[in-house]
Amino acid sequence: MTEGQGKCSVVWFKRDLRLRDHAPLTAALASRHPVLMVYLFEPELMDQPDWSLRHGQFVYQSIKDLNRQLADYGTSVLVAHQDALSFFQALSKIVSITGLFSHQESGNRASFDRDKHMAHWLKGQGIEWYEYPSNGVVRGLKGRVNWADLWKKTMKSPQIHPDLSDLSPISPKVLALKCAPETLEKLGLTQVVSGFQPGGERYAHQYLDSFLRDRYKEYARSISKPEASRKSCSRLSPYIAYGNLSVRQVYQAVLSAPVSLKSRAIQGFVSRLHWHCHFIQKFENECGIEFRALNRAFEALDRPLAPELLEAWKQGKTGVPLVDACMRCLRDTGYLNFRMRALVVSYATFNLWQDWRLVAHHLAQMFLDYEPGIHYPQIHMQAGITGINTLRIYNPMANAQKHDPQAEFIKKWVPELRGLPLGYVFEPWNISPMEEMMYEFKRGVDYPDPSVDFDVSRKRAADLLWGLRESPEAKKEGLRILKQHVNPRA
DSSP, rough: TTTTTEEEEEEEEEEEEOOOSHHHHHHHTTTTEEEEEEEEHHHHHHHHTOOOOHHHHHHHHHHHHHHHGGGTTOOEEEEEEEEEHHHHHHTTSSEEEEEEEEEEEOOOOOHHHHHHHHHHHHHHHOEEEEEETTTEEETTTTTTTHHHHHHHHHHHSSSOOOOOOGGOOOOOHHTTSOOOOOHHHHHHTTTTTTTTOSSHHHHHHHHHHHHHTTTGGHHHHTTOTTHHHHHHHHOOOHHHHTTTSSSHHHHHHHHHHHSOTSSSHHHHHHHHHHHHHHHHHHHHGGGGGGGGOSSGGGGGHHHHHHHHHHHHHTOHHHHHHHHHHEEEEEEEOOSHHHHHHHHHHHHHISSOOOOOHHHHHHHHOOOOTOOOOHHHHHHHHHHHHSSSOOOOOOOOHHHHHHHSSSSSSHHHHHHTTTTTOOOOOOOOGOOHHHHHEEEEEEHHHBBBSSOOOOHHHHHHHHHHHHHHSSSSSHHHHHHHHHHHHSSSSS
């Protein structure tokens, strides 16, 4: 896009930070107009309760990786710290936007609202917005009949790779819209924090290759173990969440990999790719569940705020070792395996009896791989507010003994307990006064006692939720949910 060229096609990157299998970029290049690629750190979205700096840092790293690749073509992704509408209004005063190209985004409610405002403005300007489906999710879907077949067809269809040789440099006038480096630094986006997976296509493919080459062998055996899963699970979720990889790229990589598709590990992994998109499709069709229960009857639940209990849970100081280890690990690494995610939600919403929205927003900030379309449907299931899924209240002590039998994970993240015999690491409240002296451990001082009785709180939650679940309102809502979100042929 050289000086004097008055027209351009714009590719708006969102959760699709890659240069391969990218339909919008391919189509924009085919338009034969100069192509401008942009990413916006939008203040409005950064102010939402689900955003955190770790997300922004991952995105920034991903953009750096894109620009490393694009340097060979004399161009880059233009990064701005500006709300979408104001940015495109400013851009339209510099160049004639011939078309806006992007993937459809199944994001939070703020992103849906933003896209509605953008669509209205673009229509008024006579600018065509070419939006492309993402990962087999279908916008405007009325039911789930044939959705699984459509998804599989999408996964098996050829990847769409752009010809990057058609890119051209950004004009100086347009380049003036980019975010100043000092602004990015002030926002904290350029900071590299140890302990987190780095963003970018390069790292995404490294994780994918290492999983299919070797790490998958322990996948099935280790998927529920909080420590072993850190190496044996794919660890692709942040790269898929921010689009460093498309689900189709992963699916096809698995199909072409020199491993047996009949293996339990690979079959389980492929099924999770399908369920990944299933939940995003659910959120796409009903994004209001970010702030209200999927089964509206469960809005009647009264969960009084207990700030001290909620804060202790966030900080990993509940007095329940496995819960605390999980929360501390999540705080410092951004990762937990699926079972442990369900366990910490279970403890916060059932035993501590805290509102699922507060739990959901905190975990959204903590999860490096936060994907709204998966996060909120899962939270609803784990908090027992769907009215159709099995009510599952996880026992942290039993799970610790089963999945962390030597307390390796607990001792790593709750070092206060390292000096205790194994049984007391799982249940430190059982230690006797004499043993306290023997092991130089002071209950309630060196490590807190649980703030709630597990058995009592579990029974209270189960009674209330099962009772509400049997109400006419909950059953009626359950039928609606099944009709809207479940394939009747399945």
